[in-house]
Amino acid sequence: MRGRQVCWSDPKLRALAKQFIPAADEVWRLQHRKDLDCLFFQGFSEEGHYGGRSQPSSTRQGIYCCSPSGRFLGSVNTTDPRRMERMLRDALAKWKALPAKDRLLDYDPAARRDRIQRRAALYPKDGLALRVYSRDMPRPKVPADWRATAWNVDSFWVRKSEARTLLPARLGKGQATAWPAALAQRLVRHGFVDNVRGQTNGYRAAEVQIARIETTVLSIRGDLVAVRFDGTSRATTTGTWPKKGRYAGMAEHGPNSRGVQTRMVGTATFDRASGRFTAFELVAVGTRWGQTRYNFRQGDLDESPIGFALILDPEDPGNRVAPAEIGAYGW
């Protein structure tokens, strides 16, 4: 999260990245699964900065450089651009010193792509794929660092069969319907979460007090149905979870409360011919409070304004990332 602003917006690092083939990926899967790409990662990651470590955390997250053959060239986990620069330069020197015969795989990796299972394959290409952006709304006191402009993004996916249920069964101007409870809950549980500064947990179904979204037909022109959305949401939970310290051994466990409540308004256009939304904008604004272990809200526990913006996911098959909590979708 912070790395986007502090490291990968740095001109020197972006210039250095041109000498590599850059990739971003989710580390838990790479660390733990047995797919081809995961084994590839496991083949060099133990030579890196967190190699062999289990305390205070067993994560292997960070920046790694390797050859296409899987030879380790360097790694670091930092948001200090100059430390990152040193690691990249060192890795490039090692790459140049690596004998040509050791640099590449002796098979075509494209031919083995289908051995890899990823949840991005669940992308609802005939349904509704949205990006959910989150950001703090204007507030009186703003931290004088990266948190002032922090934002995040996740995905929200709706299958084709579900997408039609967001509209009234009978389409006519003024007709209205409530979103099916399961879909409204999916959005509130997994979309409206305080991930502005870093990843967080969603809510369990029982932790959603309000998930009401209504669709009203504004107009119909040919196959194009223009609609308006209005809604309210509230999800909150109390319990005991790590509230201080980023890692298990440092965590201070204690009673906690967290929540998000919003009001929503938006518009969309649904094309009856294709059965797809061709435009979609939904804004949800309200307040958040509390913290989770990794969302950098320490010292910012009181209610403060938050906003979410949902827009259509740009059609980019090479850049599809599944929703963070797609495991809870039941797909």
Added chain:
Amino acid sequence: MLRTFLGAAAALAVSLTLLSAQAAEPEAIRNPKAALRHILPDKRDLVWTQVPWRATLWDAVIDANREKKPILLWAMNGHALACT
């Protein structure tokens, strides 16, 4: 009796907090386009996307093997191109 009272109190608390939230952001609801502009990332926010990140490690392996270049992997808890 007590349970009914507590239930009503809880419902009232939810309503009051919702009302306070409604009072806090009517402008954003009245002007959702402005709220959208505030929330969505702008050019400065997206400078990091000028690096042509592949969305998976294996996509990078394929391209790196073909182009004979080393791989730079940004591996985070939570996908670095999405919610991390």
